[in-house]
Amino acid sequence: MREEKIARSKPKQQLLEAAERLFAERGFEAVSVRDITKLAGANVAAVNYHFGDRENLVLLVISRMVDPVTEERMARLESVEKKWSGKAAPVEEMLDALTRPLATAKRKSTLPETMHHRLLGRIFSLPPEIWPDLSAERMRQMTGRFMRALGKSLPTVPAEELVWRMHFTMGGMAHMLLLDALPDKPGKSQAAAVGLDAMIGRFIRFAAAGLREGVEVEETKPAGPQATFDF
Amino acid sequence: MREEKIARSKPKQQLLEAAERLFAERGFEAVSVRDITKLAGANVAAVNYHFGDRENLVLLVISRMVDPVTEERMARLESVEKKWSGKAAPVEEMLDALTRPLATAKRKSTLPETMHHRLLGRIFSLPPEIWPDLSAERMRQMTGRFMRALGKSLPTVPAEELVWRMHFTMGGMAHMLLLDALPDKPGKSQAAAVGLDAMIGRFIRFAAAGLREGVEVEETKPAGPQATFDF
DNA sequence: GCCCCGCACAAACGCCCGTTTGACATTCGC
DNA sequence: GCGAATGTCAAACGGGCGTTTGTGCGGGGC
Numbered sequence: 001m002r003e004e005k006i007a008r009s010k011p012k013q014q015l016l017e018a019a020e021r022l023f024a025e026r027g028f029e030a031v032s033v034r035d036i037t038k039l040a041g042a043n044v045a046a047v048n049y050h051f052g053d054r055e056n057l058v059l060l061v062i063s064r065m066v067d068p069v070t071e072e073r074m075a076r077l078e079s080v081e082k083k084w085s086g087k088a089a090p091v092e093e094m095l096d097a098l099t100r101p102l103a104t105a106k107r108k109s110t111l112p113e114t115m116h117h118r119l120l121g122r123i124f125s126l127p128p129e130i131w132p133d134l135s136a137e138r139m140r141q142m143t144g145r146f147m148r149a150l151g152k153s154l155p156t157v158p159a160e161e162l163v164w165r166m167h168f169t170m171g172g173m174a175h176m177l178l179l180d181a182l183p184d185k186p187g188k189s190q191a192a193a194v195g196l197d198a199m200i201g202r203f204i205r206f207a208a209a210g211l212r213e214g215v216e217v218e219e220t221k222p223a224g225p226q227a228t229f230d231f
Numbered sequence: 232m233r234e235e236k237i238a239r240s241k242p243k244q245q246l247l248e249a250a251e252r253l254f255a256e257r258g259f260e261a262v263s264v265r266d267i268t269k270l271a272g273a274n275v276a277a278v279n280y281h282f283g284d285r286e287n288l289v290l291l292v293i294s295r296m297v298d299p300v301t302e303e304r305m306a307r308l309e310s311v312e313k314k315w316s317g318k319a320a321p322v323e324e325m326l327d328a329l330t331r332p333l334a335t336a337k338r339k340s341t342l343p344e345t346m347h348h349r350l351l352g353r354i355f356s357l358p359p360e361i362w363p364d365l366s367a368e369r370m371r372q373m374t375g376r377f378m379r380a381l382g383k384s385l386p387t388v389p390a391e392e393l394v395w396r397m398h399f400t401m402g403g404m405a406h407m408l409l410l411d412a413l414p415d416k417p418g419k420s421q422a423a424a425v426g427l428d429a430m431i432g433r434f435i436r437f438a439a440a441g442l443r444e445g446v447e448v449e450e451t452k453p454a455g456p457q458a459t460f461d462f
Numbered sequence: 463g464c465c466c467c468g469c470a471c472a473a474a475c476g477c478c479c480g481t482t483t484g485a486c487a488t489t490c491g492c
Numbered sequence: 493g494c495g496a497a498t499g500t501c502a503a504a505c506g507g508g509c510g511t512t513t514g515t516g517c518g519g520g521g522c
Contacts, residue, residue, distance in 0.1 A: 210437035
């Protein structure tokens with residue numbers, strides 16, 4: 001029965017893989033249940049049987065993509081905080097903890113690398129209210145922790161200013177993920193050749209400079225009440 | 232007949248306004264022709280009569296939103312270049328030329344300000360291949376000019392590195408536009424209260440720091456062949 | 463006065479959507 | 493072996509979609 005169950009779950013797996021590939025290529029809205037079942041070689045009813053309805057499949061795909069990233073971000077942040085034992089950590093290390101998991105978090109999908117990034121980028125461009133509640137909540141907890149930690153590393157940057165810079169950072173990140181795996185346009189050559197790892201390195205330097213901007217010049221209140229950050 | 236024509240063109244105008252409002256609120260894909268005509272108080276066939284087909288209306292909305300921004304960006308860049316008469320201009324001034332038009336470009340739509348920004352943000356998050364050819368081409372010319380000008384202002388930053396930083400910058404910008412006019416979430420208070428103008432100021436400082444990162448430290452080839460930037 | 467043109471409208475078209483149904487095969491626990 | 497559970501399938505359902513059609517109305521040009 002053990003291996004039977006596994007064998008049984010194959011079509012469900014194929015459905016999921018087909019859905020992820022199509023979602024990555026065309027976006028969630030542009031993919032029909034019929035597209036998915038056709039690609040998976042299954043019956044039209046298969047999605048409803050295995051996942052309830054289309055919406056549920058979408059939510060499952062989102063959380064499978066996002067949750068591992070969120071968890072690894074948390075873990076890496078804790079590790080950085082432990083390493084600096086309460087003291088202010090360098091911004092670069094925290095940005096690394098925030099960004100690196102995009103490439104390294106354990107994948108539940110079997111998507112090729114660039115497609116995986118593309119799908120992640122799509123998801124991060126989605127408004128949080130259409131995310132699964134649990135994934136959104138974890139994400140909020142995570143960003144909250146990063147905000148607090150960043151506030152400690154940049155005590156001269158006002159909290160509300162930090163919220164904005166964090167928004168700019170997250171926006172640039174989502175854009176970067178979509179950039180990877182561009183079909184065939186000028187400028188793509190570099191992206192494809194370089195790979196996400198190198199892009200992340202560049203991005204960290206870029207965002208770190210932006211986050212730090214003005215710290216040695218300005219005179220501001222030292223870290224007001226932490227402002228909320230919603231992605 | 233003159234005022235007749237004007238009076239006659241009213242329903243077309245109402246169609247356009249209805250479309251823009253709904254596109255801004257829900258995104259292009261989620262709005263049906265029937266939604267638009269209902270809101271405009273017109274017949275279902277009105278969109279096809281006045282605009283040919285739905286796709287055409289979408290393209291028209293996009294170019295009406297984007298083209299004025301592109302033109303003003305060009306104009307401002309030229310003005311900056313003239314002001315510095317060929318010498319390298321400060322990055323902040325060029326970022327201002329790039330970003331300020333988002334708020335100041337002449338609006339062809341009658342959308343309330345925040346809705347207008349939201350729609351712009353949606354459009355900038357769209358892949359260029361679904362833009363009207365002409366708008367995309369103008370946009371490419373514009374980004375090309377900015378790339379070259381930025382290369383002159385940041386001679387120690389390698390051209391390909393600059394392409395990446397430009398991507399991060401554009402991504403953060405699109406994100407910022409979507410952030411404005413967020414429905415009713417925590418963190419919105421600040422966005423709504425501050426308004427786009429103040430956001431732009433913060434963004435310019437953020438992006439300028441990121442673009443300049445490492446200029447006084449690194450030793451690099453002085454501006455190689457300009458790399459292409461596709462948005 | 464007549465015709466024609468610009469426009470609005472109700473109705474219908476064909477298509478694709480997500481989902482449901484019921485019949486049928488297969489495998490399980492016992 | 494035999495009911496029950498599980499999975500697959502073709503077919504159909506109702507509804508929303510973008511678009512087309514044909515009719516009717518009104519004012520302007522000749």
